[in-house]
Amino acid sequence: MIHLLLGAVLLGSLDVSVTEQVPVMLAPPTQVRFDSVDYKNILHWTPPNSSHPLLYYIQWKIYGEPEWLDVDGCQGIQKLQCDLSTVTSEPREWYYARVHVSSLPSSKSAWVLSPRFSPRWDTTISPPVLRLNVTKRRVVVSVRSPKALVRKMQSRLHYKIFLTHASGQEDVLEMECCSNKLNLTELKHKERYCLQAQTTIPHQAKSSTRSSVKCVTAP
Numbered sequence: 487m488i489h490l491l492l493g494a495v496l497l498g499s500l501d502v503s504v505t506e507q508v509p510v511m512l513a514p515p516t517q518v519r520f521d522s523v524d525y526k527n528i529l530h531w532t533p534p535n536s537s538h539p540l541l542y543y544i545q546w547k548i549y550g551e552p553e554w555l556d557v558d559g560c561q562g563i564q565k566l567q568c569d570l571s572t573v574t575s576e577p578r579e580w581y582y583a584r585v586h587v588s589s590l591p592s593s594k595s596a597w598v599l600s601p602r603f604s605p606r607w608d609t610t611i612s613p614p615v616l617r618l619n620v621t622k623r624r625v626v627v628s629v630r631s632p633k634a635l636v637r638k639m640q641s642r643l644h645y646k647i648f649l650t651h652a653s654g655q656e657d658v659l660e661m662e663c664c665s666n667k668l669n670l671t672e673l674k675h676k677e678r679y680c681l682q683a684q685t686t687i688p689h690q691a692k693s694s695t696r697s698s699v700k701c702v703t704a705p
Contacts, residue, residue, distance in 0.1 A: 510592075510593040511593070511594070511595065511596070512534060512536065512540075512587055512588070512589060512593050512594060512595040513534035513535065513536070513595060514534060514585075514586065514587065514595035514596050514597075514598045515531040515532060515533055515534055515542065515585050515586075515587055515595070515598055516531065516532045516534070516598070517530070517531060517532040518530075518531045518583070518584070518585050518598045518599065518600045519531075519600055519601060520570075520583070520600060520601070520603040520608060522603070522605060522608050522609035522610065523609065523610050523611075523612055524609065524610075524611060524612055524631075524632050524634045524635040524638070525571065525575075525577070525605055525609050525634065525635065525638045525639070526569070526571050526634050527569070527570050527571045527574045527603070527605060527609070528567050528568070528569055528570070528571075529544060529567060529568045529569075529570050529583045529585070529600065530566065530567045531566055531567075531585050531598070532566070533566060533587070534587065534595070536589065538589045538593075539564070539589065539590075540564070540587045540588070540589055541562045541563065541564060541587065541588050541589070541590075542560070542562075542563050542564070542565075542566070542568075542585055542586070542587050543556075543560070543561050543562060543585070543586055543587075543588065544556075544557040544560040544561070544563075544568045544570075544583060544584070544585050545557065545583065545584050545597075546570055546573050546574065546581060546582065546583045546584075547581070547582055548579055548580070548581060549579070549580035549581060549582060549602060550580075554584065555573070557570060557573060557583075562588075568583075570583060574603065574605060575605070576605070577604075577605045577606040577690070578606060579604070579605075580602050580603065580604050581602070581603045581604075581605075582599060582600055582602060582603070583599075583600045583603070584597045584598060584599045584600065585597070585598050585600075586598065606690055606692075609692075610694075611635065611685050611687065611692055611693060611694040612631075612632055612635070612685075612694055613683065613684065613685065613694040613695050613696060613697040613698075614629045614630055614631045614645060614683045614684070614685050614694070614697055615629070615630045615631075615697065616628070616629060616681060616682065616683040616697045616698075616700055617629075617630070617700075618681065618700050618702050620702055620703070620704075620705055621705065622705055623671065623705060624669050624670055624671045624673075624705070625669075625670040625673060625679070625702055625704060625705070626667060626668070626669055626670075627647055627667065627668040627669075627670060627681065627683075628667050629645045629647070629661060629667075629668075629683050631643060631663070631685055635685070636663070636664065639687055640663055640664060641663070642663075642687050642688070642689060642690075643662075643663035643664070643685060643686075643687060644660060644661065644662055644663065644685075644686045644687070644688060645660065645661040645662075645663065645683055645684065645685060645686070646658055646659070646660055646661075646683070646684045646686060646693075647659040647660070647661065647668060647681060647682075647683055648681065648682045648683070648684070648696065649670070649679060649680075649681055650679065650680040650681070650682075651677070651679060652677055652678050652679070670704075673704035673705075674704055675704060675705070676703060676704060677703070677704050678701060678702070678703050678704075679701065679702055679703075679704060680699050680700065680701040681699070681700055681701070681702075682696040682697050682698070682699055682700075683696065683697045684696045684697070
């Protein structure tokens, strides 16, 4: 009888031990999506509700390829974003990313897939910085794009300069990157002009919004 009771106790302990080791499926993250500005491609997601610390694991692949690859620096992280700019750097490719969450010691969620992402079509081009310098004989227009965009697309960047006269007439002037300066000499003396700049990438049919308006009085 004693042996039977001992065996039952041991068996019960074994059952408890086995039960404790069964992984628990966590709720997955949601709203997995790319946010891309000037070809800086950041994956974002929304965390599930949990009272425990959560760790996130991110993988990526090229559309049409079977193999998922780990993103270096985004394995077991706690932040809610991951920079995939390096591995999604080819503008002509399409990419997927996916995220799953885990909580120690063994709980984890299913993978959640992002929408298909194209750097060429999905990135947003930010407007350039416009600066005006008035000299005795001219107005010098300077344009500067974010460094990340210049590094990526330097030879393909163009700028449009919108010059608005006091009458409301608007002229459109063009610049290539990266001369970045335009001398305006044919302006009426003491007349007020307002200017905006826009970045364009003609071969991709992409453009930024216009920069904020800056106004000057012609010398």
